Amino acid sequence: MPKSRILIITPYAGRTGSEMMIGYLLQQFSRERFDIALCALRDGELLRDLPADVPAFVAPHRFTLWQKVMNKAGKNPILRYLRQVQKTFQADIWYFNTLVPSFLLPLAKELGVRIVTHFHELPMEYVALRRQAFADTLQQSDLIIGCSEIVCRRIAEAGGQRIRLCHSLIDLSRIEVKEDRAAVLRRQWEIAGDEFLWIMSGQTTYRKGFDLLPEFAERLRGSRARILWLGQVLDDGLVEYTLERLRRTEGIRVDVAGAQREDYYTYLSMADGFLLTSREDPFPLVMIEAAALGKPIVSFSSGGVAEFLTEGMGAAVDSWNVRDVVAMMRQYMEQLRVSDPEKSRKRAQEFDVERIIPRWEEIMLEV
Missing domain, CATH: 3.40.50.2000 (Glycogen Phosphorylase B;)
Incomplete structure (x- = not known):
């Protein structure tokens, strides 16, 4: 043939x-x-x-x-x-x-x-x-x-x-985590031992929900949450608008780390939870990567994430309200909900x- x-x-x-x-x-x-x-x-x-x-x-x-x-x-x-x-x-x-x-x-x-x-x-x-x-x-x-x-x-x-x-x-064979490098990065970003680090990954676009960061920061005020956004930072008005709002927002600390190709998986390994803020996302690779590292995922029900998540992996919230997603994040931070890292890893293997x-x-x- x-x-x-x-x-x-x-x-x-x-x-x-x-x-x-x-x-x-x-x-x-x-x-x-x-x-x-x-x-x-x-x-x-x-x-x-x-x-x-x-x-x-x-x-x-x-x-x-x-x-x-x-x-x-x-x-x-x-x-x-x-x-x-x-x-x-x-x-x-x-x-x-x-x-x-x-x-x-x-x-x-x-x-x-x-x-x-x-x-x-x-x-x-x-x-x-x-x-x-x-x-x-x-x-x-x-x-x-x-x-x-x-x-x-x-x-x-x-x-x-x-x-x-x-x-x-x-x-999956490309996922490499360097524990010694993770310790360096934690010091570099001044991440305290009692902080619950939520990592997000994607381009800084409206579809990815980058502009929602200030509202997340404000609604998480008083919690031990910390947010770190990974991904390409575009040179546009939406980014400037969002960063300026973050500067004026009284809330938790949010950092925009930019694209981190060499340390990408090491950054993901540092997370206590993975947050997806997308308004629409067909089947984001970042959620598979987060699951492969055993991280609980909290997201809007924005597309493919709802068919990816199974019991014990995290939650896709069926509303478009930041308040509801933050309520779910708090449940994980306060251990009212727990995830099963092994279930997450096995689910990720289905998409190798x-x-x-x-x-x-x-x-x-x-x-």
Whole structure:
């Protein structure tokens, strides 16, 4: 049986959950069944961590003067580049990782390649596409993959067909905790022994609920809670608004640590609890990572977290009120609720790359 040739097209080749998942897959997919190449629409870190047998392409994203002129004339340099990539790699399937590459759908149809669209989005992010582009993605994709049950439901509600569930995943073998480094970090951030450290992880966006930090800080006043936010700090007005409010808020201490790639898992290991403040989150990898380290999770019922958590792992609060989430956090801090770290670790193992990749390969062989 001839191998399928798949060109995965991804937006930024960065360290968001949707792209980390692709990075893990590219390390372990079956070389007997597939030839896979990666094309990124930006030059990101993921490209430096690819296996040697996975060809990598980077579409033009900082246009030259001539490319700008051509773009104005209706000759998009990205489309021209993808034609060259297809001529070189001769893919059978173009695999759109997230909705961002969906603008390439007409070109894929023109070139006669099959299309797989991997949805990592819930409705809050559908606004990124025009109505017709969204409808075309649902109707013209040969197959749609949803990263969680709730994502698959939303796609079906919008009229999507040929939908397959393949949960997001992590590579458990990459989780490394350095206890001596953790002690250094605790001193660096002046975390007292009696403080209950809640860690959060994600980009500082509205969808992730970054702007809710001041309200959490105020409502937790008088408790032994401490909050530390990990993740890329964007240069935008929402961040400045939130940080200024934090400076003016009389509440618990909240620190924004930024992206911590080298020490990431060590930071997570320091947590007494993991807090998710997202307004929507399809199936965040950070919750799997927190569970793998045995941390109780408290969250809004914002999407995939509700289907991930089982009894003894934490709580997804069925309201959008910070007050209710804080009440649940207090129950854990006061030991009115307890979690079972072993249950959390076992649940995380169900989403290890070695468990999920056979499902992904089975889906791809359908196309």
